[in-house]
Amino acid sequence: MIKPLPYFRLFSSCIAVQGNQNSLLFDLERKESYDIPELLCGVLAQLEERTIPETKAHFEHQYDEGIDAYLQEFEKLELGFFTDEPEAFPKLEMIWEDALAIQTAIIEIDDSDAYDVLSVLDQLDHLACAALQLRILKAIPLQVLQSFLAATQASRLRSIELFLPDGAYSESELIALKEVHQRIALLVVHSSPQQKVVDLPEGEDKIFFVQKELTAAAKDYVSPDNFVLDVKLFSEAHHYNVALNRKVSIDHKGFIKNYPSHEKTYGQVSTNKIAEMVQSTAFQEKWLIPNDQIIKCQDCPHRYTCSFNSDLKVEENKWTKIDDCGFDPYTNQWKKI
Ligand code: SF4
Structure with missing residues (x-):
């Protein structure tokens, strides 16, 4: 009997982003995104450090079936794979450099x-x-x-x-x-x-x-x-x-x-x-204020894919966007602007 491979890795261009009410798994190569439960974001984070059995144990075996089903689905969708060599597949480094003063x-x-x-x-x-x-x-x-x-x-x-x-x-x-x-x-x-x-x-x-x-x-x-x-x-x-x-x-x-x-x-x-x-x-x-530092945007699952051009202001020592983008990450609803 073939022993199951102990680790699961998402492909480096497949990245989960946790929002307040909704989380998304992005496939940046194929330009797709998938709604995933918040809990699964936590599971995927654990899987970066642990084997699948260790991850299941970390969650006290409450979600074993769900974890298996999701990982198989991710493999089927070619978002990730099972492996026994996790160190061979490092995460994508979020490096950005550009010499141009103005693009x-x-x-x-x-x-x-x-x-x-x-x-x-x-x-x-x-x-x-x-x-x-x-x-x-x-x-x-x-x-x-x-x-x-x-x-x-x-x-x-x-x-x-x-x-x-x-x-x-x-x-x-x-x-x-x-x-x-x-x-x-x-x-x-x-x-x-x-x-x-x-x-x-x-x-x-x-x-x-x-x-x-x-x-x-x-x-x-x-x-x-x-x-x-x-x-x-x-x-x-x-x-x-x-x-x-x-x-x-x-x-x-x-x-x-x-x-x-x-x-x-x-x-x-x-x-x-x-x-x-x-x-x-x-x-x-x-330029230097990413969505991670902006009220509301920091809780939004779209924060690394959204280019909303609103001006910013400081309110109670925190950056906020002046204009309303129409999305509420606390209800996961869009409103018509
Ligand atoms: S501007 Fe709106 S959609 Fe964009 S990251 Fe902020 S909350 Fe999300």
Whole structure:
């Protein structure tokens, strides 16, 4: 008779997160999550240190059948495996490093000449910014838009998300923009009378038309659909506020912010250099506040996958998010915001 293997290990990208009312087991490679009982989180924690028989004994054999059933199910779902060499399978280390001062920038542009957008793009290139979200709130001439995109062509930007108002450009102009500027990873037309997706003639690219209007200082929203299941972000979220870390926003008036909807500003691009502002301790303060240090979020099972962009404030010596995300980890319920 074959002796059962004494240890159980989850694959390194499969990680359980305990919340106040609900716990989740994430498979970060396959981008799946599974609801699991809180008690099972405790069992999985014990299994990291003990054999299966020792774990069952630790719980005074109250849950032997349940433990066996769950471990077999996890093996079937390819979330983990039985082994007699646990030391050969170390846990994923939650390390996150990035040399870039700024990874992502959001630029809001309306139809006014509030600031020099080309200068902003040049400054972001000097910061080696890798990703840009260009939010055009109101119609600007096509030539002006083209000049902004042309300025990004020789830059170190790797991807651009472009939001444009409906009615400003024809579909053929939009298709041409997407074809000329291969770095446009996402093209969204906001304030559209109808929700639709237009496929580009070649390849798998699309243009998304959405009814929602994109306004200045638009607030972020959060839903189970926009949680990001990714090893890099999961690791970053253990140390940083992933919604704000290494990001800079220039609002429609040229004010430098952590995020466009935040009230707090850190200078204005007409008088301040972006590099000086983003390297200041004040600008970076909120980068260093992970969800584990924020009231309510620290009890939420989504805390390492959620990028809710709310500003933060200190209340009774504790960090809290100013805006309501709509999720209550104490009831495990979502409300409509
Ligand atoms: S913002 Fe809401 S959903 Fe996100 S971690 Fe905090 S409580 Fe959870």
